[in-house]
Amino acid sequence: MLTLRNVDIHYGRVHAVRRVSLHVAPGEIVALIGANGAGKTTLLSAISGLMRVSGGDIEFDGRCIASEKPERIVRLGLSHVPERRLVFGPMSVADNLLLGAYTKFRRREVAADLDEIYAMFPVLRDRHNQQAAALSGGEQQMLAIGRALMARPRCLLLDEPGMGLAPQICKEIFRHVVTLRRDKGLTVLLVEQNAKSALAVADRGYVLETGRVLLSGTSEELLANHDVRRAYLGREKDN
C-alpha cells in the first residue's frame, strides 16, 4: 500500500533522512522506531506531503505521491496524526473533528462519520462543545486520531501517539489502533520511541538511526534482537 524507495530528505544542508526504503502492506501495522532526532517525524512529513523529498520515490496504492500537495494525499486516503497532536485549542472538540472532513462536502456522510467517532471515543461526545485545549493529553490524542479518521483514510500515519501520556492511557490509545485495523482494515505506520509498546501492537518494524534504516523485521525478531534490546528496551522496568 505504501512503499518508500531510497528516500532522501534535507533541511538545507542537514541530511535528515538517508536513502530510506520501507513498505507497509494493506492491513498491516508497521512500527518505525528510533531515538530523538532519528528522522521519524521528517519521514512522516514527507509521506503526507508536508516536506519535499530530495531523492527517491514514495508510492501510495501504486501512485507516486512524493512532493504531492498534502490535500491531494489526504484525498487519496492517507491521513497524518501529527506529533504533539496539534489540536486547535480555542476551537471546540466538534469543530476540530469537522476540520478533519474538509476534503468532503456531503453533509449527511460527515454527520454519520462524526457519530462513528463519538461511538469510538465517547469522551469526545460528552465534551463536544468544550474547547479542545481543556482536554487532557490522552483525550487530545483521541481527538487528533478522530480528526484524521474524519477524512476516511485507508492508511493512518501516527507520530508518537503515546508521547507524554501515562502508561495506562498509552495502552488505551494503542488498543484503539488495533481495533481500527481489525474493524476497518486500516493500515497503520506507527512512529514511536517506546519500542516495547509499539512492537507489542505492530506486525513488523523498522529501526531508524541518524536518518538510516538500521534494522527491520517482524516485531518478534526485533524484540529479540540484541541491539534493539540494548538501545530501546534497556531498562525493562521503565517500559
Ligand SMILES: Nc1ncnc2c1ncn2[C@@H]1O[C@H](COP(=O)(O)OP(=O)(O)OP(=O)(O)O)[C@@H](O)[C@H]1O
Ligand atoms: N526544521 C528543521 N530545520 C533543521 N533541521 C531540522 C528541522 N527539523 C528537524 N531537523 C533535524 O532533522 C533530524 C531529524 O529530526 P526529526 O524531528 O525528524 O526526528 P525524530 O526522529 O522525529 O525525533 P523525535 O523523536 O525527537 O521527535 C534531526 O537532526 C533534526 O535536528
Ligand SMILES: [Mg+2]
Ligand atoms: Mg519526531
